[in-house]
Amino acid sequence: MTPTTGVENTGLSGSRLVDRGVAEECLAALERRGVVIYREADIDDADLVTFSRLLGDVVPLPMGGHPAHREIQRITRDPSKSPLAAYRESTFFWHIDGATAQVPDKATLLTACQVSDDGDGDTEFANTFAAYEALPRAEREELDGLRVVHSFAASQLLVTPDPSPRERAAWDRNPAREHPLVWTRGSGRRSLLIGATAGEVTGRPAAEGRELLDRLLGWATRPEFTLRHRRRQGDLVIWDNTGMLHRALPYGPGSSRLMHRTSLLGEEAVV
Ligand SMILES: [Fe+2]
Numbered sequence: 001m002t003p004t005t006g007v008e009n010t011g012l013s014g015s016r017l018v019d020r021g022v023a024e025e026c027l028a029a030l031e032r033r034g035v036v037i038y039r040e041a042d043i044d045d046a047d048l049v050t051f052s053r054l055l056g057d058v059v060p061l062p063m064g065g066h067p068a069h070r071e072i073q074r075i076t077r078d079p080s081k082s083p084l085a086a087y088r089e090s091t092f093f094w095h096i097d098g099a100t101a102q103v104p105d106k107a108t109l110l111t112a113c114q115v116s117d118d119g120d121g122d123t124e125f126a127n128t129f130a131a132y133e134a135l136p137r138a139e140r141e142e143l144d145g146l147r148v149v150h151s152f153a154a155s156q157l158l159v160t161p162d163p164s165p166r167e168r169a170a171w172d173r174n175p176a177r178e179h180p181l182v183w184t185r186g187s188g189r190r191s192l193l194i195g196a197t198a199g200e201v202t203g204r205p206a207a208e209g210r211e212l213l214d215r216l217l218g219w220a221t222r223p224e225f226t227l228r229h230r231r232r233q234g235d236l237v238i239w240d241n242t243g244m245l246h247r248a249l250p251y252g253p254g255s256s257r258l259m260h261r262t263s264l265l266g267e268e269a270v271v
Pocket of ligand 1: 091095096246
């Protein structure tokens with residue numbers, strides 16, 4: 001779909017998708033291209049869970065909000081459908097899911113149950129493997145050994161820059177975590193671990209660290225590293241959460257947009 005990112009499949013829908021061979025091809029494409037889209041796949045919730053299990057271990061969710069499937073989280077701004085609706089605005093900023101975990105989620109699956117009436121709420125991806133590889137060698141060397149503190153609070157500050165002490169205390173109940181700025185996989189591939197949760201660079205003055213993180217985010221989200229998924233009803237999109245920053249293009253609190261999401265447990269700690 002772009003020179004570095006994305007594979008689009010058409011013509012596979014419903015239970016035909018739930019197949020070991022399809023899953024193997026999907027995993028290979030994720031490794032190579034970061035984002036895999038099945039256009040108008042129209043899979044139901046049970047098939048979404050079964051297909052997810054063919055790809056890896058599915059994260060069980062205590063607060064999924066889905067009555068029948070514990071693994072499915074409903075992504076919506078409607079608080080009657082999801083207890084997490086109030087936090088959706090922070091997904092309008094570039095992020096990876098589970099960045100404060102020692103082992104971030106391996107991949108995310110998102111199926112479009114209801115696209116928004118006015119066409120907003122598309123998802124954009126930025127390939128941080130490609131962005132890292134394209135950095136000049138001297139700059140890559142400068143990043144070696146740097147570490148970054150990721151926190152839920154950093155991502156919420158983007159939405160609410162001036163929180164009340166109570167809000168701040170609630171955010172801070174989610175523990176922060178320090179990660180290397182450059183994530184080196186067992187395979188030798190390297191990517192930038194940045195985004196909304198990245199608050200400060202360890203050992204650097206706050207403003208200097210912020211400037212570096214903002215500069216790298218600006219670099220990684222340049223058009224040559226990004227992909228916009230123009231969503232159609234029934235689309236299933238799957239991405240390598242470890243290397244693809246993503247964001248939702250803003251949609252309003254009254255939007256009918258409804259996605260069903262599953263996440264796959266991470267397999268590699270950040271080193
Ligand atoms: Fe996300």
